[in-house]
Amino acid sequence: MEKIGIFYGSTGGSTKSVAERVAKAFGNRAELHDIKDSTPEMINGYKYLIFGTSAWGIGDMQDDWEYFIYELDQINFEGKKVALFGLGDQAEYADSFVDGLGTLYCRLPDKDVVVGQWPLDGYKFAFSLAEKDGSFVGLVIDEENQAGQTDARVKKWVKMLEAEFV
Numbered sequence: 063m064e065k066i067g068i069f070y071g072s073t074g075g076s077t078k079s080v081a082e083r084v085a086k087a088f089g090n091r092a093e094l095h096d097i098k099d100s101t102p103e104m105i106n107g108y109k110y111l112i113f114g115t116s117a118w119g120i121g122d123m124q125d126d127w128e129y130f131i132y133e134l135d136q137i138n139f140e141g142k143k144v145a146l147f148g149l150g151d152q153a154e155y156a157d158s159f160v161d162g163l164g165t166l167y168c169r170l171p172d173k174d175v176v177v178g179q180w181p182l183d184g185y186k187f188a189f190s191l192a193e194k195d196g197s198f199v200g201l202v203i204d205e206e207n208q209a210g211q212t213d214a215r216v217k218k219w220v221k222m223l224e225a226e227f228v
């Protein structure tokens with residue numbers, strides 16, 4: 063079975079922890095990489111990819127993704143499938159909820175490769191760059207306000223992705 067490359071950027075460790083839980087749910091198919099130690103070649107080596115970022119400031123991705131984002135142009139996304147997840151805080155940042163996820167999506171050179179869209183139900187926010195056509199562009203996790211739901215959300219999302227990463 064094709065391996066899955068998970069590339070995450072995490073400042074305080076929450077996104078890393080979610081990335082680890084996603085990897086665990088996939089069993090030994092998934093390989094974890096911190097984006098700060100990654101290269102375009104590493105990403106190019108996978109057909110199935112998962113990118114994860116937290117949100118910082120209005121529209122900002124996690125810092126290491128901010129630095130890496132220019133390298134995305136060196137990746138050939140043809141034939142790949144990419145799922146995204148983002149962390150944010152809907153109570154404190156209701157006007158820019160998971161904007162890092164939305165910005166990461168916007169910066170992808172090819173949007174057709176994106177799978178794993180996630181429903182808006184169960185979140186309360188005013189605006190999010192990650193919202194598109196009535197869904198989030200990827201899994202949304204809020205460890206500040208809804209940590210108790212994270213494991214169930216991860217499991218459900220991984221089940222959805224298993225139908226895509228075949």
Ligand SMILES: Cc1cc2nc3c(=O)[nH]c(=O)nc-3n(C[C@H](O)[C@H](O)[C@H](O)COP(=O)(O)O)c2cc1C
Nearest residue numbers: 072073074075076077116117119150151155159160
């Ligand atoms: C200074 C600061 C700015 C933040 N800005 C946003 C934001 O604009 N939108 C949002 O949804 N969350 C925002 N957050 C919440 C973080 O994205 C959230 O705490 C996340 O879990 C951090 O993950 P990490 O530790 O893996 O980087 C912010 C947090 C801090 C401390």
